[in-house]
Amino acid sequence: MQQLFTTLLTGLTLGMVYAAFALALVLIWRATRIVNFAQAPMAMLTTYVALVLIEAGYSYWLGFAAALLSGLVLGALVERFVIRYVDPRSEINPVILTLGLFIVLHALAALVFGARYRSFPAPFGLRGFQVGDTTIALTGFGIFTILSVLAVVVLLVLLFRYTDVGLKMRASAFNQEVARLLGVRVGRMLTLGWALAAVVGSLSGLLIAGGGLVHPSFMDGVVVYGFVAAVLGGLDSPVGAVAGGLILGLSLSLVSGYVGSQLVSLAALAILMAVLLVRPGGLFARVRERRV
Amino acid sequence: MATETSTETSAGQERPAHRRRRGGRLGAFLFATPLRRHLVLAVLAMVAVSVALESTDAFRNGQLAAMAYFGIAAGGLTVLVGLNGQISLGHGAFMAIGAYTAALMLRGENPLPLAVVLVAAAAVALAAGALVGVAAARLHGPYLAGATLALAVAVPGIPLHFSGVLGGEQGLTVRVPAVPDWFADAVFFVTGQDPGRSRYLGYVGWFCLVVTFVLLANLARGRVGRTWRAVRDNEVAAELAGIDLGRARVLAFVVSATCAGLAGGLLALSARIAAPSGFTLSLSLLLLSAIVLGGLGSLPGALVGAALLTFLPQLATTLGQDLGLSDVRAAELAPLAYGLVTMLVVLFAPSGIAGWVRRRRTSPSSSPVPSGRHET
């Protein structure tokens, strides 16, 4: 019982991180119909930005803010100067392009920051809370993780539902031609969408790194989990991405706790295949089946 | 041997086509069908490889062996991506499967012959490829990419979990079987030297590569290849023409995975180890970039890509060291170059890659000429 509770709490925390990463993928997918596999090394790079600042003696929060800001800039640059020029009609070219970017950013990080493992601080405690004489697997940093992802979700909902720029971004994502005819500068909205997605991705990088180790491939597994979470949620729906992240976090935590931690990625693969083959539109698909 | 073949080659080319059928002369016989042409090319290639292997040292022999297994994997991948229009970011996983199979089979006191081991490595990857391929055949574009990416990340976890059998983090060391006597005698007879193990593995690797490429080239030119291309170019038309889309796609995936398995077996022999760290996501991604660089869909292109994967790292690292970088950092210059060139190829020279994609996308309805880029 105790172990199950611990496992579920760990899963909840992890699930929130996957949800954040899935959210980043979904934002980009909605805007440009591209799955940004390079999201992982992008988040890795921005985490290194934070690490460099923190190691130079600045506060954690300055590093945190700098990482998010550099994510914003990196996302915008990538969309404006790389993604903008890929033939959108091709299925494979955007995939290969983001993978090329994946390799480039990976190599760049190793070149600039070195390939060794470096520990990354956490702003809150990494010990579970004591209730009576049992320790709950919920840490200060875990609570911070959950709250910060929730905050991002709320901010995104507010942005998309209640602001003009959010409306323009959604219009650009759903129907570029109509949006352009109505005077929406679709190109700018896409750049903005990528920038915001990269901020959310950066947050997930910081949350994964907190209290752990950072190296150039530390996000490689997360891109898989984020993708699976996004597909669980239908790839098109931010709410679905969060739900998918939580479901995946809990499932993988159970696998890790009861089967073996090395098989977590295999379980993620199995879940992904099951969803794609049985419910291609995601767990919450209402409208139509679609081509996957 | 070499001179004889080349004279026959020129003789064959001079002969008028209609007389080839009689097949009275060797040259005419050799060039009568694509299969025979490929076989002649194969023999010539083997001769060239022997010269290269015999004239270089053990280190270069090792590099040539590496080029052979990269070439086999890239050849299989190029058939999948270039001819069938599917994508796989997970070929490193199939290489891992082949490598572990070979490593396990070579563990006993009296291991089976190398040929059996390599065939088994390919066969196990074939089975795994069939399993994945059946699922993959229903997926497209980013979904297929994501699923195979998950495969690439998941498979190295298996040996970590079953560390008792599969050696965990350290992996399995591979004992390279002794050079067979008949082979040593044959090489000694021609060159007057005893072949070392590196040279032996170079021969084995290139022999496998040549056999694989002959088979792939014949598949590509034949009915199966036409089916694959039809599916790639226009699924709807292919289906209307009576092609079973699922079967064509699964077959392409299986062929491709089998090549990767064979390549993995050879890799295990060359590296003398099968370990999870040898089959990271980077391997899969570099393979994909290799076939993009080499020109998608062409087997010679795959070989060019394999050569780049094999020889560029050393060049780039040396260059980096000259520029004052440490070893570890200089080693990152090669992937940096692959990644950059891959991106540039996709963006600015998509004729090779995108030529077929464009055909496929625009043929059903001639979409309007886009009015240039979005204003920002």
Next chain:
Amino acid sequence: MLSVRDLTAGYGAVTALDGVSFDAAEGEITAVLGANGAGKSTLLRTISGLVRPSRGSVTLAGLDLGTVPVEGMAAVGLAHVPEGRGVITELTVEENLRLGALGRGGRVGAADLERAYSLFPILAQRYRASAHVLSGGERQMLVIARALLARPRVLLLDEPSLGLAPRIVVQIFELVQTLVRADGLTVVLVEQNARSALSIANRGVVLNLGRVVVSDEAAALAGNERLRHAYLGF
């Protein structure tokens, strides 16, 4: 108001428009008629910049539209309602309407929405609903209302009657006529349904294979039996 001169455009090797010229006078409805594939939609898409012409020009009140990007058309007073309605079904009715005013660069005033709702009461009832649930006629009203929120001088309407019941078509055409009378709007109306279009239009332009066959008063076109049989199908 809108002046099209020698407009030529195509898709790849196919020429869809070949030297088309006509004028749409201020406060009038100009119907562009012709069979399927005559180049009607391409004409509107070229005017609004979605297709770049290989030759010729379009001017709106003296302004050369060739230099205006698609995104800038709303700001210079050109609204284009594309074929197939162009409702963004993932948004709500009100969000679609707000988008119309946003594109102009302005903020959405309550007065703007008020006016749209008074013109199209049906939209007022469902303003929070997803546009997905609207019927074809309601969608057509929504896109016209949305286009009007940008306060255009010229409205390009592409096949507004497509797939609608005759009763609804009459309703929508009457509405367009009202708007033109009330606001002095200039309308270019592309239609397959030539009879209905000519009943509200001031002038008509008949296209065939990308060329102007004839351009005349609407009444004259409707009265020309030979022309009607050959190109207008009624």
